[in-house]
Amino acid sequence: MSELISQRELRNDSGRIMRALDEGHSFVLTRHSVPVGELRPLRRLRLVDSRLVSEVFRGAPAVDADRFKRDLDAYADQEMEPRG
Structure with a gap:
């Protein structure tokens, strides 16, 4: 909700x-x-402590980089041609 000023x-x-x-x-x-008129932020810069990020992802499963790349290639268009 915007504050009226x-x-x-x-x-x-x-x-x-x-x-x-x-x-x-x-x-x-x-x-x-x-x-x-309206005043609103253009972007929100948020810095998160690296220790907190490490703690959050501590129990996350490892990412298989090769499988990740294969999945991207299978589902994302990698062509450089401009779209229409």
């Missing part, structure tokens, strides 16, 4: 709004209580 809030509280955008929050900008 006024033009004045955008001007006076831009630091908080920018931090919230960095965290993935969206805003609807209003002028005289009428929505006039």
Whole structure:
């Protein structure tokens, strides 16, 4: 859900709004209580600690690289020709 913010809030509280955008929050900008635009993050950068990733995948089965490549070749079009 987007947070409603006024033009004045955008001007006076831009630091908080920018931090919230960095965290993935969206805003609807209003002028005289009428929505006039939307602020939303373009991308969400998330860094995950490598130890956490290692722990999450600790019990995962090993990947057979050759079988993975064969599966890709069987199901994914590998041609370089442009599509229509």
